[in-house]
Amino acid sequence: MRGNTLYIVVPCYNEEEVLPETARRLGDKLRTLMSAGKISPQSRVLFVNDGSKDKTWEVITRLHRENHLLCGADLSRNRGHQNALLAGLMTAKDWADMVISMDADLQDDVDAADAMVDKYLAGADIVYGVRSSRKTDTFFKRTTAEAFYRMMDLLGAETVFNHADYRLMSKRALEGLAQFKEVNLFLRGIVPMIGYPCDTVEYERGERFAGESKYPLKKMVSFALEGVTSLSTKPLRMITGLGFLVFFISLVMIVYNVVRWATGNTVAGWASLACSVWFIGGLILLSLGVIGEYLGKLYLESKGRPRFLIRQVLDGEAGEDRE
Ligand code: UDP
Ligand code: MG
Numbered sequence: 001m002r003g004n005t006l007y008i009v010v011p012c013y014n015e016e017e018v019l020p021e022t023a024r025r026l027g028d029k030l031r032t033l034m035s036a037g038k039i040s041p042q043s044r045v046l047f048v049n050d051g052s053k054d055k056t057w058e059v060i061t062r063l064h065r066e067n068h069l070l071c072g073a074d075l076s077r078n079r080g081h082q083n084a085l086l087a088g089l090m091t092a093k094d095w096a097d098m099v100i101s102m103d104a105d106l107q108d109d110v111d112a113a114d115a116m117v118d119k120y121l122a123g124a125d126i127v128y129g130v131r132s133s134r135k136t137d138t139f140f141k142r143t144t145a146e147a148f149y150r151m152m153d154l155l156g157a158e159t160v161f162n163h164a165d166y167r168l169m170s171k172r173a174l175e176g177l178a179q180f181k182e183v184n185l186f187l188r189g190i191v192p193m194i195g196y197p198c199d200t201v202e203y204e205r206g207e208r209f210a211g212e213s214k215y216p217l218k219k220m221v222s223f224a225l226e227g228v229t230s231l232s233t234k235p236l237r238m239i240t241g242l243g244f245l246v247f248f249i250s251l252v253m254i255v256y257n258v259v260r261w262a263t264g265n266t267v268a269g270w271a272s273l274a275c276s277v278w279f280i281g282g283l284i285l286l287s288l289g290v291i292g293e294y295l296g297k298l299y300l301e302s303k304g305r306p307r308f309l310i311r312q313v314l315d316g317e318a319g320e321d322r323e
Contacts, residue, residue, distance in 0.1 A: 002170070003097035006033065006043040006117065009088035011081055013050040015104040016059050017210040023047075023063045023070050025110050026102075030069050038117050042095070045070045047104075048088040051078030081214070082185045085165060093174035100168045105208040108166040112203035116168040125173045125196035129166035132202040148224050152189075157231035159188050160200070172196065179306040184230035195309060233296030240289025247282030250275060 008026055012019065026045045033039045049057045049072060060072035073091050075084060085101055092099045098120045102108045108129060116127040134142045152159050165187060169177070176194040192198075215223070228235065257271035 002120075004039050004121070005095065005097045006030070006039040007092035007096035007099045008045045008113070009048065009085065009092050009099055009101045010045065010104050011048045011050055011084035011088060011101075012052065012056050012060070012104040013078065013081070013084070013214050014052045014054045014056060015211060016052075016055045018105050018208075019047070019056065019059045019063065021209055022104055022106055023067070025106065027067055027069050029110050029113055033114065033117060038114075038121065040097075043069070044095075046088055046092050047072045048084045048091075049074045050081070050084035051075050081165075082187055085187060086185060089169070089174055090178060093171060093178070097171050098168055099174060101165050103165070105211065107205050107208055108164075109203040109206065112166070112201050113168075115201040119199045119201065120168055120170060122199075123197055124168075124199040125170040126191060126194065126198040127168040128160050128163045128198065128200045130160065130200045130202050131162045131164070131205040133204065134162075135204075137205075144220065148220075148227075151224070152227055152231075155228045155232050156234035157186075157189050157228055158192055159227075160192060163188065163200075166203070167191065170196070176306070176309045179309070180303075182230065182303040182305065184226060186227045186230045189227060189231040193305075233292075233299060236292030236296045237289070239285060239292050243282055243285030243287075243289045245282075246278060246285055250278035250282050253278055 008030070010022065010026070015022075023045070030039070030043050030045065034041055034043065047060045047063075047070065049060055057072070057074050060070075060074075063070045064072055073088060075087060079087070089099055089101065098117070100113055100116060102110075102113075112129055116129070119127045134145070137145070149159065149161055169191070173191075173194050173196055176196070177190065180190050180193075182190075254275050257266070257275060260266055261271065
C-alpha cells in the first residue's frame with residue numbers, strides 16, 4: 001500500500017508579490033485534502049527560492065514561521081526554473097509519497113490538485129496537468145508556444161502536448177528521475193521517459209496573479225533550444241539527409257549534362273564545374289553527417305541515462321508482489 005504524504009513544490013524567482021496569496025491558497029488546499037483524509041498530516045508545501053533578487057526568501061521564511069505547513073529551500077544562486085524545480089523534487093522525494101510541482105504565479109489551477117491526488121490514489125505514478133485551452137494567453141505566447149510543441153515533435157523530442165510543469169509524480173517515479181544524471185535538463189521531455197502508469201488531468205490555465213513573466217523571449221528561445229538538443233540528436237541526422245539530397249542532385253546534374261553534351265548543347269567548362277561543386281558539396285555534407293551520427297551516440301552515452309526502471313518483480317519467496 002502506498003503512503004499518502006503530499007508535497008507541493010513551487011520554484012520561485014522574484015515572486016514576492018504573489019507568494020503570500022499562493023501560500024494562502026496552497027495551505028488551504030492542503031488542509032481540505034487532509035480533512036478529507038486523502039493526504040497525511042505530514043504533507044507540506046515546499047517553496048524553492050531560485051536565487052531571487054527581491055525579498056522572496058524573506059517572505060518564505062516569514063510564511064514558514066506563521067504556518068508550519070509551509071517550508072522552503074534556498075538555492076545558492078539563480079539556476080533557472082528547471083534546475084530549481086529539480087532541486088525541490090529531489091529534496092521532497094525523501095519525505096513525500098507524491099509530489100506536485102506547480103508555478104508560483106497561480107496560473108496553474110490549484111483545484112486540479114484534487115483530481116491529481118485522486119488519480120495517484122487510483123494507481124497512477126505520473127499525472128500530467130494538461131491545459132484545456134490557451135484563451136488567457138496573449139496571441140504571441142500562444143502561437144510561439146504551439147509552434148514550439150510542433151517543432152519539438154518534428155525534431156523527435158517527445159513531449160506531452162500543452163503540458164507545462166504542473167504534474168504529480170509518485171515517489172518511485174521521482175526515484176527514477178533521480179537516475180537521469182544529465183546536466184542539460186529538460187524535465188518535460190525526461191518525465192515521459194520514466195514510464196510507469198500515467199494519467200492526465202485537464203485544467204484551465206489562468207493569468208498570472210501578480211508580477212510579470214520570468215520567461216522573456218530570450219529565455220524561451222534558449223529553453224526551446226535546450227529542449228531539442230538535450231532530447232534528440234535528430235538535427236545531426238538531418239545533415240546526413242541533406243548530404244544524400246545534395247549528392248542525388250549532383251547525380252541528376254551529371255546525367256543532364258551528359259545528355260546535353262550528346263545533343264551538342266554544352267557551354268564549355270560550365271558542366272564540369274557545376275557538377276563538381278554539387279558532387280563535392282554532397283560528399284562533405286555526407287561525411288559531416290557520419291561524424292554527426294557518432295557524435296550523437298557519444299552525446300547520448302555521456303548522459304548515462306538509466307536503461308530501464310523496473311515496475312514490479314514477482315518472486316517465489318516473498319509470497320506477495322513487491323512494488
Ligand atoms: N522561475 C524560476 N527561476 C527562473 C525563472 C522562473 O524558478 O529563473 C519560476 C517562476 O518563479 C515561476 C515559474 O518558474 O514559478 C514559471 O515562470 P513564469 O510564470 O514567469 O513563466 P511563464 O508562465 O510566463 O511561462
Ligand atoms: Mg507563469
